[in-house]
Amino acid sequence: MTITPILRLKNLVKRFGSFTALHETDLDIIEGEFLTIVGPSGSGKTTLIRLLVGMDSPTEGEIWLRDKRIDQMPANTRPTCMVFQSLALFPHRSVGENIEFPLKIRGVRASDRRLRALELLELLRLPDTYYDKRIHQCSGGERQRVALARALAFDPEILFFDEPLSALDYRLRKTLEKELKDLHSRTGKTFVYITHSLEEAMVMSDRIAIMRAGRFEQINDAEGIYARPESKFVAEFMGEVNLFDVEGTSNGGLHSKGVEVHVNGAAQEIGIALEKGDTGTLMVRPEFVRFLSSTETTDFIVTGVLRGEYALGSRIQYQVEAADGSILTVEKLREDRYEGALDESVILGWDVENTHLIRGD
Amino acid sequence: MNRIDQKLGLFSAIPLLIVLVLAFVAPLGVVALFSIMPQKTFSVLNAPDFSAYATLLSQGYWKSLAWSLGMALVSTVTLFLLSWPLAFAMAKVFKRFTLVLTIAVVVSLFVSENIRLFGWLLTLMKGGLFEGHIRAWFGVEFGGVLYNVPVIIFGLIYVYFPFMLFPLAQGIAMVPDDARQAASDLGASRWRILWEIDLPLAAPGIVVGSLLSFVLAAGALAESKLLGGQAVIVMADEIETAFTYGQDWPLGSALSMVLIVIIGSFAIFGISKVDLDSIMGRRR
Numbered sequence: 001m002t003i004t005p006i007l008r009l010k011n012l013v014k015r016f017g018s019f020t021a022l023h024e025t026d027l028d029i030i031e032g033e034f035l036t037i038v039g040p041s042g043s044g045k046t047t048l049i050r051l052l053v054g055m056d057s058p059t060e061g062e063i064w065l066r067d068k069r070i071d072q073m074p075a076n077t078r079p080t081c082m083v084f085q086s087l088a089l090f091p092h093r094s095v096g097e098n099i100e101f102p103l104k105i106r107g108v109r110a111s112d113r114r115l116r117a118l119e120l121l122e123l124l125r126l127p128d129t130y131y132d133k134r135i136h137q138c139s140g141g142e143r144q145r146v147a148l149a150r151a152l153a154f155d156p157e158i159l160f161f162d163e164p165l166s167a168l169d170y171r172l173r174k175t176l177e178k179e180l181k182d183l184h185s186r187t188g189k190t191f192v193y194i195t196h197s198l199e200e201a202m203v204m205s206d207r208i209a210i211m212r213a214g215r216f217e218q219i220n221d222a223e224g225i226y227a228r229p230e231s232k233f234v235a236e237f238m239g240e241v242n243l244f245d246v247e248g249t250s251n252g253g254l255h256s257k258g259v260e261v262h263v264n265g266a267a268q269e270i271g272i273a274l275e276k277g278d279t280g281t282l283m284v285r286p287e288f289v290r291f292l293s294s295t296e297t298t299d300f301i302v303t304g305v306l307r308g309e310y311a312l313g314s315r316i317q318y319q320v321e322a323a324d325g326s327i328l329t330v331e332k333l334r335e336d337r338y339e340g341a342l343d344e345s346v347i348l349g350w351d352v353e354n355t356h357l358i359r360g361d
Numbered sequence: 362m363n364r365i366d367q368k369l370g371l372f373s374a375i376p377l378l379i380v381l382v383l384a385f386v387a388p389l390g391v392v393a394l395f396s397i398m399p400q401k402t403f404s405v406l407n408a409p410d411f412s413a414y415a416t417l418l419s420q421g422y423w424k425s426l427a428w429s430l431g432m433a434l435v436s437t438v439t440l441f442l443l444s445w446p447l448a449f450a451m452a453k454v455f456k457r458f459t460l461v462l463t464i465a466v467v468v469s470l471f472v473s474e475n476i477r478l479f480g481w482l483l484t485l486m487k488g489g490l491f492e493g494h495i496r497a498w499f500g501v502e503f504g505g506v507l508y509n510v511p512v513i514i515f516g517l518i519y520v521y522f523p524f525m526l527f528p529l530a531q532g533i534a535m536v537p538d539d540a541r542q543a544a545s546d547l548g549a550s551r552w553r554i555l556w557e558i559d560l561p562l563a564a565p566g567i568v569v570g571s572l573l574s575f576v577l578a579a580g581a582l583a584e585s586k587l588l589g590g591q592a593v594i595v596m597a598d599e600i601e602t603a604f605t606y607g608q609d610w611p612l613g614s615a616l617s618m619v620l621i622v623i624i625g626s627f628a629i630f631g632i633s634k635v636d637l638d639s640i641m642g643r644r645r
Contacts, residue, residue, distance in 0.1 A: 091562070
């Protein structure tokens, strides 16, 4: 199945003087998808979105919107639109006037504008009475919705978001994340969202692109990024993780270089194997690691000493110190709580189907 | 707690309040009182009449008033149009160069207004810097460009330029960059951004700058005297004449009162329309 992308980046580069903020980047954005670009600050994600909306122009490369090249078009002539981190609502205009702004620019009649603004208020679940409210009378969440309504009034081909939820408190953010996902499916528009928060990306996105130092590290759906990261950076960026440096042995097995990991044969049978001399990293998420009794066995086994126990709400996190001093993380649901005492020896184990091998360093 | 704060505030304001009442309100009161005295008197103890105001109306002083206000208006509008691009650049484009410009403009204020105007006088008069060079280079002879209304307005613009520039730059600095970017992203052209975003959001600076230059220009005297010669007589000139050569304090006072009331109502109307706190740096 071939899907024509709505937006295609070809070899896009952005340099500021001698500093390269964005290295040669190719990306296809599929019509109607919710793509989230995640990365720590300084990873180039803001540079990228500024190129995409037209607030900056690329040093090299092309941006194609369907069959039209847009990289040299200024922002005000592009059929795309962005929700700013600061929301950038116009403080001197009412809620209604803010929403109507793009329509006013296009010369839509006042009565039609008002009708559309009221429709959008309804779509975003704001009461009609907000039409005449001042921006400073709205709460943070309401302003968020007004900014969204204004962007939707523009009727963009692609809607960009530059971390618009980052200034809100946790609970409101969680609510709005779900609303945004819901809005995406109701409008059917292409959403491209930028954030430094992995959680936000996981909740909302069809695809997640991880950025690091001006490059895409990996692009995949949430499951793929979480369970099958292509690099240690992605593995660590996507939450708590246990990583073990390994290398291939002459008999096709694995030999652990740091923490002593006992491998129970099965490994190479299902593809977790390395050529002799090649290195890699074994990854297992904390929720897949179990505390073993002396009679149980699993594909991978590590011994250590229980050093800490922390309540994380619905889950409990345990920290186990391995023989070489490094700390492993285990997470259990509250009902599966481990009953051992601190500073006692424990045996940790997990199975091969929950294990992922990252090749290379 | 709040009431104690208010009391303390009032208490600490008392010294300045006393100075203001004695040095500002009291003289105004005296002027107001003199304006309703019979003409040519030097005492405020006469029975009040309004003959000074009657003279003001019958003797054609309204012409001087019209010249003062008219030239103030033209110079204010011109100043606004001239200052906007520079103020915009100072607030949004120039970075460290803004400081250099600010210092340069402020330093010019260190030299007295009259001396700077004399400088222009020497430049623009017949045989001065301007006409002299033209004559020497091209052999064209003319009488200099002094003693007319445009040169008075030029003088007003020159002298009151900083009073428009700085408030305007302050006002433009208050326009959030992201609002301008968002407007552009939503399809607005540069002109639409100017009209829909810059002008309304910089309004406090525009109002303060316009008020300052208008009020100062309406009460200006030196420009019309030095550069304008006797081309037109402005209100401030009439007031000075009434108090000095005319020896008619009530008439001078009545003329002053008219000017004060007109300019004062402009100022109060303007100030009531803007939030001064926001231009002084406090957030709305």
